[in-house]
Ligand SMILES: O=c1ccn([C@@H]2O[C@H](COP(=O)(O)OP(=O)(O)O[C@H]3O[C@@H](CO)[C@H](O)[C@H]3O)[C@@H](O)[C@H]2O)c(=O)[nH]1
């Protein structure tokens with residue numbers, strides 16, 4: 202008798218964590234259940250740690266609040282932002298998986314023009330598992346997609362492409378606009394579905410949004426630090442931007458690729474533009490000096506790992522951006538602290554311990570690994 206086909210295991214089921222920063226109950230997961238339930242979630246609860254975050258039944262997750270961050274990192278917890286979505290990078294830190302997908306809790310399942318629900322995670326994984334083309338632009342977009350290829354004149358020596366480190370998804374409905382743009386266009390909604398995935402060319406920066414983002418932790422994880430934002434900081438809502446600029450410069454140096462385009466999510470909540478303006482106004486004029494800085498960064502050839510690149514970057518931030526504002530001295534120091542905790546929590550010994558740890562199937566709030574004492 203023919204055996205029924207075995208159920209196909211979801212791609213990267215055991216190699217990918219979904220990281221969600223939140224200050225809300227996570228009812229949004231109900232809509233994502235068909236796509237997310239097979240994966241492990243890392244929930245980073247921001248704000249008041251005494252508040253209970255409701256997670257729908259049936260999801261396998263670990264949840265960390267501010268008390269957990271302080272317990273795991275001790276004094277070095279100072280590098281993890283409080284009261285800003287930047288806290289999500291703590292989830293990147295404690296994950297033990299090769300891939301990360303991070304999504305905001307006001308992002309829902311979007312529909313493509315045919316009305317079909319978009320499995321954003323599936324597309325993010327496809328983007329990450331296929332090469333990028335940072336060295337020569339393919340005018341028919343992603344040449345590795347079904348029904349596309351490299352166009353005439355594309356050098357064959359470049360067609361192997363580069364490993365993809367980051368996959369930047371987009372948003373229907375509420376676009377990720379800055380506060381001034383939100384203020385002058387309060388009713389603007391993004392209804393344009395563009396069926397394309399593109400590699401951002403080498404040498405070009407881009408505004409990375411953390412709402413719908415995938416990346417390869419092993420290729421670029423140490424660079425995905427979302428900076429010092431929110432409580433006690435002079436700036437907010439530049440967490441993902443900072444990480445994107447640092448990561449892109451390092452990807453260019455290490456010949457790694459960054460893609461943008463599909464998948465779309467449905468961004469449902471327009472945050473308050475006046476509150477946003479207060480958070481981001483310094484970033485709006487600082488970035489006129491920050492961008493030329495990143496465009497001029499040269500990383501020495503001795504920087505052969507992400508950590509070495511990142512530490513070199515932090516030195517240059519301190520040297521060249523402190524004149525913009527003393528905040529950048531603090532940020533440069535926090536970048537060093539981030540690499541310290543990254544290496545403490547992601548050393549080979551930690552990896553061996555994590556591999557030996559019993560797996561569980563019911564949602565528990567697991568104690569995060571405590572770093573080895575120095
Ligand atoms: O203090 C906070 C505020 C929010 N969060 C969680 O972070 C994400 C994003 O929050 P929200 O959707 O309210 O903010 P937006 O203005 O729409 O988007 C910003 O978030 C970043 C992109 O991801 C970027 O800075 C802006 O685009 C939600 O999951 C909140 O629950 C938080 O953890 N702490």
Ligand SMILES: [Mn+2]
Pocket residue numbers: 305307468470471472
């Ligand atoms: Mn939002």
